Amino acid sequence: MNRRSTIRRLFTRLPRWKRMLLAGLMLALVLGLALGLVPSLALLTGPTGDSTPPTAQAPSGGFAGLGRAADGFTQARPGQALRFPEDHGAHPGFRTEWWYLTANLHDEQGRPLGVQWTLFRQALAPPAAQQDAKDAVGTTNPWASNQLWMAHAAVSRDEAHVVAERLSRGSPKGLAGPAGVRAMPFAAWIDDWQLTGALSETLSKALPNTLASPLSSSTDALSQLSVSATLDETTRYRLTLTAEGPLVAHGEAGFSQKAADGQGSFYYSQPFYRAEGEVTLNGETHRVSGRAWLDREWSSQLLSEAQQGWDWLSLHLADGTKLMAFRLRGGAAGGGETQGDTGDYLSGSLISADGTLTPLGPTELSLTPIAERSVAGRRLPTRWRLEVPGQGLDLTISARHPNRWMTTQVPYWEGAVTVEGSDGRPRGEGYLEMTGY
Amino acid sequence: MTERGAPRLVPHLAMARTALVTLLSHYRRHPGQLAMLLVGLWVASALWSGVQAINASARDSYARAEALLSPSLERRDGAPLSYADFTTLRRAGLAVSPLVEGTIELNDGQRLNVLGIEPLSLPAGGIGEDRSAGNDGEDGANPLGLLQPPGQTRLAPETLATLNASPGERLVGAGGERLPPLVIDAQLPPGTLMMDITRAADLLERGPRIDTLLLAAGSQTALPAAYRPTPAAQGLSPGQLTESFHLNLTAMGLLALVVGLLIVHAALGLALEQRLGLLRTLRALGVPGRTLVGLLAIELVLLGLAGTLPGILAGLWLASVLLPDVAASLEALFSASVGASLSLPWHFWAGSLAITLGGLATAGLGMLWRTARLDILALGHAQPSRADGRRRYRRQAGLAALTWLAALGLWLWPTPAGTPSLIAGFAMVALALAGSALGLSVLLGAVLEGLKRGLPGNSPRTALIRWALADLQLQLPRLQLAMMALLLALATNLGVAGMVGGFRLTFLDWLDQRLVADLYLRPPPAAYDSWRDWLETRPEIATLLERRETDTRLIRAEGERPVALQGISPDPALTASWPLLATLNADRAAAWQSLREGAALINEQLAIATGLAPGDMLTLASPTGPFTTQVAGIYPDYGNPRGEVTLTVERLSQRFAAKPGSMGLVLTPGLAAADEAALRQRLTRPLPEAGEAPAPSLIDQRSLHRQARQVFERTFAVTRALTGLTLGVAALALFTGLLAQARERRARLAPLWALGLGRTTLLGVTLAQLGGLALATALLALPLGVALNWALVAEINVAAFGWRLPLHVFPAAWVQALGLAVLVALLAAALPAWRLWRAPPRQLLEEFSAS
Structure with a gap:
């Protein structure tokens, strides 16, 4: 909590133009962190016109790395198979990556309670430059890392919304640092916050490591997890997660397109967790149980200049179906598949109870805000209409409470939602994330 | 009441005004007295506020330095802290942050402190936190700035001025390495460069070692058993020494204040005595005694303000003239960096004004008392009688x-x-x-x-x-x-x-x-042995006096205290003139002999602080367990703020694993000037036998003398x-x-x-x-x-x-x-x-x- 006020104080001390610049940078970082789309550091690096494809897209010329120091990251592109358990770990060759867990829980009295645990990895410089830096300074320096780890945790119920943030730099190869992710046996951690696999090492080694098997079987390094975080002196949680279905790969076998011009990220999820454990919120301890959803995504590209942010949904429907949908606002104009004149880019996945995934393309769904609320000095849509005509879905999604603003270094909205059918009957629950407002 | 009171008040005020003008007219007739009063006040407040200004800004510098170093942890087993300790404690949920500290040399030979911090884990309220209002925010205190390539080198404005550099410039170290671009941070103590721990660890060649683990203040999490909070240093710390220095200054300032107030007192006494007749006349004309006292009090306040305000300004000027000297002294004596520019809090002004006006009040109280007790009927100019006197x-x-x-x-x-x-x-x-x-x-x-x-x-x-x-x-x-x-x-x-x-x-x-040797040589550690072997064969050198130093802790029944440890070569060339304050049985030769046999000498500071005397046993912590030996004597060690134990250089390198230090070279008597010059030349170049090692640094005794x-x-x-x-x-x-x-x-x-x-x-x-x-x-x-x-x-x-x-x-x-x-x-x-x-x-x- 203190860190946040420090940051704010630092921020307010900056002169106005610096504040604007910093705000711009932070915004770019948020968008980049969460999406990994078209480079949008236009503010600093000069605008990338709509007609000009970003240099990273062009495999010609400077692919060897000369003259493209800022673009020395690996690009996500379709046709690359996911590999497990390796892909559960970090991909330092990509710019951004996250392990994103949200849980819709209920306490003994059945009252709803939301929990979030997120670990972000951000490379401050491409791996090549990183290597140069290491060579220049010698490899004995354990601090020399261009990886930045950032974690967010939140517990919310009704009015209460406790948020905490941790930051750490990466650790050198072969040395365990305060933050990191290990694929085998699975562990993701920052300080004393951790998300660890409960499977023994031998068992997870015996597991098949091709894409096909974990996606159809429910036994994987991620199928038994335990997650914990201490947000402050009076708020903490510890949950065990048991997967009741397989991992699912979004988009084209794990390549999720994020803009009309074909850029995207690698994206898979485990949406079938049954969660159980204990949550202490402001000194009150509750036994909780419910459902959780883990997202894994990595990419190297930032938002394009025109894209301002996104709205993202993960829903547990009552019939066991899971639904993921996102809307990227602005940008990508000129593409034939965009919705209306706004240039928004929509995408989603409908996952049946047995793990069969149906990708939803930009024209196959619509996501419309229907009510706005004032939150943290901004106007945010807290009621949405989600239509998937091809599947006969017409859902109304409402935030359980509008006050779910994450007052982290990079602020955004993240909170639990309820789902209703067009007839007004409850159809399930889930999580909503809104950035760039 | 008011209708009747108002007209009554007007003549009353008019009378008071006339009386005040009459009283003040005395100073028109005696401008010398007025001058004396004002000069006294001016001088008193100038000296006092000058000294206080120096103290205040020096203290401010310490506070800034201290803020960088509060509460910290150490390992119970005494092993140095490293990256692994940082990781262990962070994973245990403790908000610790590492710090590396050291000194680097720039390519122009200037030496500066380097402080490496880890901005992401730093506890709030420490570095990078704005503690003083009025910080204009031009210090780029964004934590990511330090981290993101090319990073930042933060420094106090004073340091920037002494380096003659401008923000954004990149300093170059003695080894040719470029430091991150300079950024001003007004919260830093002077003489310190702050940068990301990665760069600092490289510059200081630390590897995974760290010097300090800071703990967030008010951390609730229990410490793992292997760690403990660093105990505060015992005995004479630089803090106490600088406190003493300031107490000395304050005492001087107080003395100046007293002297100045004596002048004021004399002048006031004179002014009253000469106005006794006038006061009586005023009383006889109907001015009430209370009004008269009030008027004199007003006069005092007016005079006080007129004398004190320019006095404080003069004090500031005096302080700004003296401060560079004070800063230099403190830095040289106690390694306490002090900004050479004044920075004063508001209470300084209020305090200075209050002290001088308070002094004036005590000086003027006698005058008011005598006025209040004035006898109208007494003779105008009664001389005090002999009996009275x-x-x-x-x-x-x-x-x-x-x-x-x-x-x-x-x-x-x-x-x-x-x-x-x-x-x-x-x-x-x-x-x-x-x-x-x-x-x-x-x-x-x-x-x-x-x-x-x-x-x-x-x-x-x-x-x-x-x-x-x-x-x-x-x-x-x-x-x-x-x-x-x-x-x-x-x-x-x-x-x-x-x-x-x-x-x-x-x-x-x-x-x-x-300083008995003619030249002092500090070879690079890697080439130390080669240099010694080479020097031992040289005919120009009569005696080679090795010296090493390290730190350890003195273990006593009442607790441990850090001490400096030095190893010397007990050669007659050195011991013959080395002064000893006290030895066992007053036998100098025996004391030196016992040093050769393994006993220790201690400095006077340590003897006074611990009560150790020749013949007592002392125990030191060493890497191979406690080391106990006898105190053979006590030597004076002026200017050293720390307790120090002296052993032979062999013992220091064997028992305490002390790194190679310097060598004193006593030249052969009657050495020709040309030979000496040739030797000096030779000593400033790398030794071929030592491979890649750089040239040693050579200091001659005369310049050392001059510096000291x-x-x-x-x-x-x-x-x-x-x-x-x-x-x-x-x-x-x-x-x-x-x-x-x-x-x-x-x-x-x-x-x-x-x-x-x-x-x-x-x-x-x-x-x-x-x-x-x-x-x-x-x-x-x-x-x-x-x-x-x-x-x-x-x-x-x-x-x-x-x-x-x-x-x-x-x-x-x-x-x-x-x-x-x-x-x-x-x-x-x-x-x-x-x-x-x-x-x-x-x-x-x-x-x-x-x-």
Whole structure:
């Protein structure tokens, strides 16, 4: 909590133009962190016109790395198979990556309670430059890392919304640092916050490591997890997660397109967790149980200049179906598949109870805000209409409470939602994330 | 009420205004008195606020330095901290943050402290946190700025100025490495570069090692068993030393304030006495006594503001002149970096104003009291009767004796536990000075009485002398305050000059004894052995004196304390002149022999702090377990704030794994200048046998001497400046005091002139009176000065710095002080005397008729 006020104080001390610049940078970082789309550091690096494809897209010329120091990251592109358990770990060759867990829980009295645990990895410089830096300074320096780890945790119920943030730099190869992710046996951690696999090492080694098997079987390094975080002196949680279905790969076998011009990220999820454990919120301890959803995504590209942010949904429907949908606002104009004149880019996945995934393309769904609320000095849509005509879905999604603003270094909205059918009957629950407002 | 009250109030106010104007008109007739009052206030507040400004900004610098180093952890097993400890503690949920510290050399040879921080884990409220309002935010305190390539080198504006660099520039280290671009951070202490830990660890070649693990203040999480909070350093810490230095400065400032207020007191007394008639007339005209007191109080406040405000400004100027010297001294003496520019909080201004106005109030209280008790019917210019005078003398003598007794009591009485002995020392000195000042006029009166009685015969000449003495006795009450000021200033000057001079002599002596080698060589650690082997074969070198140093802890029953450890080569070339303060059975040779056999020598600071004496056993922590040996002797170690243990260099490298240090080279006697030059040349180049290792650094003894001497000259420049100023203030006091009563003097001398005494004779008498009085005061100041000198070297120095100095007396300084006192008195008397000389007979006759 203190860190946040420090940051704010630092921020307010900056002169106005610096504040604007910093705000711009932070915004770019948020968008980049969460999406990994078209480079949008236009503010600093000069605008990338709509007609000009970003240099990273062009495999010609400077692919060897000369003259493209800022673009020395690996690009996500379709046709690359996911590999497990390796892909559960970090991909330092990509710019951004996250392990994103949200849980819709209920306490003994059945009252709803939301929990979030997120670990972000951000490379401050491409791996090549990183290597140069290491060579220049010698490899004995354990601090020399261009990886930045950032974690967010939140517990919310009704009015209460406790948020905490941790930051750490990466650790050198072969040395365990305060933050990191290990694929085998699975562990993701920052300080004393951790998300660890409960499977023994031998068992997870015996597991098949091709894409096909974990996606159809429910036994994987991620199928038994335990997650914990201490947000402050009076708020903490510890949950065990048991997967009741397989991992699912979004988009084209794990390549999720994020803009009309074909850029995207690698994206898979485990949406079938049954969660159980204990949550202490402001000194009150509750036994909780419910459902959780883990997202894994990595990419190297930032938002394009025109894209301002996104709205993202993960829903547990009552019939066991899971639904993921996102809307990227602005940008990508000129593409034939965009919705209306706004240039928004929509995408989603409908996952049946047995793990069969149906990708939803930009024209196959619509996501419309229907009510706005004032939150943290901004106007945010807290009621949405989600239509998937091809599947006969017409859902109304409402935030359980509008006050779910994450007052982290990079602020955004993240909170639990309820789902209703067009007839007004409850159809399930889930999580909503809104950035760039 | 109001309808009737309003018209009544108007004449009341008008009366008060008229009365105030009448009272103030006194100063129009006597501008000398006004000048004296204002000068006294001005000087008092200038010196006081100047000293306070220096103290305040030095303290601010320490606070900034200290904020970088609060609460921290260490391992219970004493092993150095590393990256793994940081990880372990972070994973245990402790908000720890690592710090590396060290010194780097820039390519221009300048050395700077480097502080490496980990901005992501840093606890809030530490570095990067804005503590002082008014920080304009141009310091780029965004934590990511340090981290993101190319990073930042943050530094205080003062450091930027001394480096002659501009923000954004990149400094270059001695090895050619480029530091991250410079960014100003006003919160940093001067002389420190702060950067990301990655860059600092590289520059300082630390690898995974870290120096400190900071813990967020108020952390609730329990520490793992393998760690503990770092215990606060025991014994003499630099903090205490700098505190002592500031206490010294404060004492000087207080003395200046007292001297200045003595002037004010004298002037106020004079102004009241001369206005007694006026006050009575005002009372007789119907001004109520209470109104009169109120008006005088208003006058005091007006005068106080008029004198104090320019005084504070002058004090600031004085501080800005002296501060660079103070900063340099503190840095050299205690390694405490002080900004060379003033930064003052608001309470400094308020405090300075309050102190001077408070002083003025105490000086003016007597005047108000006497006004309140004024008897309208008493004679206008009643001279105090002899009986009155005697009673006052007796009272003053009693008070003086009491004060002296208290001073003696403080000296003899053991300091109660808990009170810093330094405060007690200063209290003793202050009491002794106050007692002497109080006793001064009693003593002077007695001397005059004795001289008067002792004059033989009744010749006209004797009569004149007797008159002069009697007249001086009459003047004494008025002159006594100026004389007190002179006494205090002279005694302080003598005492401090004696201490500084004594310190200088002792220190230079000691430096000569300790720096016996002609050249000092510090080879790169990797090439140390090659250099030693090579040097041992050289014919130009008579003796090779190796020296290593390291740190350890002294283990005692009551706890551990950090000590410095040095290893020396106990060669006769070094030991013959090395001074020892105490040895077992007073046998120097035996002490050196036992050092060779494994015993230890300790410095005086450690002996005073721990009570260790020759023959006692001491235990040191070493990498291979506790190391116990006997104390063979105690040596003086001036200027070192730390306790130090000396062993042989072999033991240090074997038992304590001390890294290679420096080598002292004693050249063969009678070595030709050309050979010496060739050797020097050779020593500044890398040794071919040592492979890649860079060239060693070579310091010759003369420049080392010069450096050390400079440090001490600078340290005491401030002290000297302040004593000089105090003496100047005393002279001013005397001068203004005499000036103020010049007119009255003329009225007193006029009858003598009328009786037929020549003007030359009168002039001579006047000058002799004052010169004699000043000389007598100065003579009395001599023993007081010596006593003060003794108190400073034997009591205050031990309490403040941990070492005792031998008492040196400087008769030349005494003569100088005597001469100075007489000169000041004569100068002060010269103007009134010259006026008398120039006064036309008509004026003198007028004076005669007027009196």
